[in-house]
Amino acid sequence: MDNKTQADAFVEEICSIPGGEGIRLCIQCGTCTASCPNAEKMEHTPSQLIAMARAGMRQEVLSSNAMWYCLSCYLCTVRCPRGIKQTNLMHALECLSVQEGLSHGRTLTPAMYRSFNDFVYSLGSLPEFGFMTWFYLLTNPLRAIKLVPVILNLLRRGRLSIRARRLTPKGTNQLKAILDKAESLGGTP
């Protein structure tokens, strides 16, 4: 594929994810980047990421840490003069990056999201203590040591329940049936 078709194909792919379609409207004014609390820490700023995507730099965009540093604070979204839902666009890029199976050595956010989602999928609810423990075990247990004071404080004040909230068996089965069906429909539409 030449550059032009490559770029078109990638933009097309992004547009097929709800929220991704805004990418066509960008005028590179940089308002999103100027509004983003984490822009300076990202490998590519939000507006750079859009420019790169439109230039067909698929691999570079999908392996950037930028979208994983997005806080979903939506400041960019309410300020964009073109009405682009930039946060949703970031989520669309995250979806594609996950589908691609790319690893992200420079950020732990994908691993954190995965731990979160595994719990929600199997229980229908999020037991915070279990989720945090699991995440730290999967990634870097040593990091958790620094957090011992925080965790002890939360435990002492009854703010970390070990036991998870359970749905009724009927509710659990219903939710499973829905999520399994969603998966068979191809996940992200």
Added chain:
Amino acid sequence: MKYYSYFPGCSTSEGGAKAYGWSTRAVSKVLDAELIELDDWNCCGSTPYSSVDELASICLSARNLALAEERGFDLVTPCSSCYLLLNRTNSYLKQYPQLRAKAEEALAAGGLEYHGTVKVRHLLDVLVNDIGYDEINSKVKRNLGKLKVAAYYGCQVVRPRPSFDHPEFPQSLDKLVACLGGEPVNFPLKSRCCGGSLIISEEALALDLIRRLLESAVSNGAECLVAVCPLCQTNLDAYQSQVNRRFKTNYNLPVLFFTQLMGIAFGLSDEDLGLRTSIVPVDKVLAKYL
């Protein structure tokens, strides 16, 4: 009496923000608002699900909305993230027919249908707009004596879609503080991000954002801060010691759920409001009111 379906969310029901749930129950009782918890609700999936699996995220919320639709009342949640995700599902189902077709097929696998009629509200919206400031003011029993309060909104209660307040310079919570007898301080960062769930995966980034918020509140004279979201409260309260350690600062700012401040003004007891679950002790600042 006003009736609502109630969606507490994981943190508020049995997670780290149980005190938010208790105080929500306690103040809504005083205000004659009946919050009927949705039976057998599931997690909204929050940002993690919506970031990596769009359809599953929509389906998680759609199941809750379908359950609420059967009952017919507005669906109220005290959590800003649940509020955003449930609302987002409503608008995505309208906006993207292909997505809706798939979501409907998935819901049908669980024997459910959703027709898009449920109105999703944040608790703050319901209290200030349905109940109203006058009614709230009429229940005040303890004078807060101009307690200086930083009214913190965070992000997802006011963004992205136009809702009951301004997306960058909201006022509703400031007015609520004032109508309880407190004094809302100038707080320029009141709708800036607390770091959200990145406190777990990218702690350094999030701690810096928390530090900025604490600095903005404290430098404007706040004696305490009130939050409208379980995660905002947890980040600002439980991680305050980490901020102090990392930045060699000395913040000691009590962080309350806004319903706890309401409860204090209404003369409710410490136990009803779960004030002892705060990590940064609230007693010193609030001693004269308790």
